Amino acid sequence: MRTKSLVFASAILFAATMEAQLLTENFSFSGELAANGWTAHSGAGTNPILTTGGLTFAGHPLSGIGNAAGLTNNGEDVNRLFTASTTGDVYVSFLVRVDDGPSSGTSNFFLHLGQSPFNATAFRGKVFMQKSGVNALQFGLSFADNTPVLTLPIYTLGIVYVVVVKYSITSGTNNDEVRLFVFDTDLPALEPVSATIGPLTESGNADLANVGSIALRQFNTLQRIVVDGICIATSWPALSLPVELSRFESSVRRRSVLLEWTTATEENNSGFSVERKSVGGKWNTLGFVKGHGTSNASNSYTYSDAVAAGDRYIYRLKQIDNGGKFEYSREVEATVAPQAEEFIMTQNYPNPFNPTTSIRFAMKRSQHASVKVYNLMGQEVAILFDGTAVGDMMNTISFDASHLPTGNYFYRLQSDERSETKWMSLIK
Numbered sequence: 001m002r003t004k005s006l007v008f009a010s011a012i013l014f015a016a017t018m019e020a021q022l023l024t025e026n027f028s029f030s031g032e033l034a035a036n037g038w039t040a041h042s043g044a045g046t047n048p049i050l051t052t053g054g055l056t057f058a059g060h061p062l063s064g065i066g067n068a069a070g071l072t073n074n075g076e077d078v079n080r081l082f083t084a085s086t087t088g089d090v091y092v093s094f095l096v097r098v099d100d101g102p103s104s105g106t107s108n109f110f111l112h113l114g115q116s117p118f119n120a121t122a123f124r125g126k127v128f129m130q131k132s133g134v135n136a137l138q139f140g141l142s143f144a145d146n147t148p149v150l151t152l153p154i155y156t157l158g159i160v161y162v163v164v165v166k167y168s169i170t171s172g173t174n175n176d177e178v179r180l181f182v183f184d185t186d187l188p189a190l191e192p193v194s195a196t197i198g199p200l201t202e203s204g205n206a207d208l209a210n211v212g213s214i215a216l217r218q219f220n221t222l223q224r225i226v227v228d229g230i231c232i233a234t235s236w237p238a239l240s241l242p243v244e245l246s247r248f249e250s251s252v253r254r255r256s257v258l259l260e261w262t263t264a265t266e267e268n269n270s271g272f273s274v275e276r277k278s279v280g281g282k283w284n285t286l287g288f289v290k291g292h293g294t295s296n297a298s299n300s301y302t303y304s305d306a307v308a309a310g311d312r313y314i315y316r317l318k319q320i321d322n323g324g325k326f327e328y329s330r331e332v333e334a335t336v337a338p339q340a341e342e343f344i345m346t347q348n349y350p351n352p353f354n355p356t357t358s359i360r361f362a363m364k365r366s367q368h369a370s371v372k373v374y375n376l377m378g379q380e381v382a383i384l385f386d387g388t389a390v391g392d393m394m395n396t397i398s399f400d401a402s403h404l405p406t407g408n409y410f411y412r413l414q415s416d417e418r419s420e421t422k423w424m425s426l427i428k
Contacts, residue, residue, distance in 0.1 A: 023082035025230040028066035038078040047075025055095045055228040059186040062229030071225040084116040084212030092165040093239040099224035103131040116212025125178040141180040141197040144205035176207040191236040250332040259303045273318040345413040352425040355402040365391040369415040
């Protein structure tokens with residue numbers, strides 16, 4: 001029997017992965033924060049927080065982009081919401097330069113986390129500063145108290161640092177934890193085993209209902225603090241990703257694999273190197289797709305690759321920033337399989353199954369087709385597909401039988417030209 005090549009595709013969506021970025025803020029505007037996506041929750045209109053010149057930090061993906069927030073007085077405080085988390089960890093990374101501030105007292109916190117909707121009394125993960133001597137600086141952290149745990153006075157006024165706040169959501173009551181990391185070089189690739197401060201928890205202060213907001217605070221007329229390059233994520237590696245990839249898919253018609261991907265945001269993105277390998281083979285670079293540099297808008301990209309029949313191909317993207325740093329995407333596959341020229345339906349896999357299984361079918365030309373499941377009495381119990389099946393393309397459908405009892409069933413592929421029936425066993 002003559003055969004022809006058919007490729008089926010797999011897709012991976014990234015938007016909800018554990019390495020998601022929840023918010024990036026580079027203050028790419030001028031003027032009041034409260035007029036550009038932030039909300040004043042205290043002292044609205046009194047000495048409003050304004051933008052100032054942006055911060056630079058060698059090797060940092062958010063360095064030198066846009067402006068920064070200047071906290072220079074006692075007055076307006078602002079907050080911004082992001083996608084709330086109720087489990088796991090939330091990381092907040094930011095660049096900060098402290099030029100001056102009070103050398104004593106409490107309540108000297110300038111940044112903290114909150115919940116969504118914002119609650120003006122639920123401040124958690126408070127980050128403090130305190131001047132020590134002429135040029136020395138201490139950072140501090142508390143879970144909720146106004147008196148922090150302070151670092152040693154080993155930091156210097158006028159120097160830009162990378163600071164990370166980690167909020168860990170723990171099951172139970174009043175037992176969430178916060179940690180503080182301070183770096184004078186760029187973020188390490190892996191989260192350090194030990195934090196600069198923490199873990200801290202306060203049994204007398206309630207946990208946040210969720211972690212869904214960040215706030216900047218002005219507390220003293222002496223303060224001269226600049227905050228820039230805020231990145232909020234649910235994993236440490238995502239803090240240093242200059243590009244947030246929200247979609248990466250592969251699909252194939254005949255002998256060409258079409259790769260499609262979408263970015264939610266881009267920071268200093270030079271572009272993407274497209275790589276491919278066969279199963280058991282080595283990675284080869286196919287080409288380069290230029291990025292959009294820095295963009296807060298969604299951008300879509302495509303790349304077409306001519307392939308040979310009879311093999312399974314694996315693809316990945318190597319995202320490269322303007323400084324040469326790079327990260328690899330997840331992998332997607334495209335498999336070229338032999339197909340009967342006119343009509344094919346595979347045995348469901350796995351079989352027996354509980355409670356889900358997959359069925360693949362294809363036909364030479366585009367036409368109406370249906371795949372339906374029946375019990376042994378001939379009663380229809382599920383419709384898996386009912387529409388136009390595209391020719392020269394393998395269709396993969398999933399069957400969830402969680403609502404059905406254990407037993408034997410049969411499924412039928414019906415097209416305009418013919419039908420085929422196979423058996424399956426559901427064992428719970």
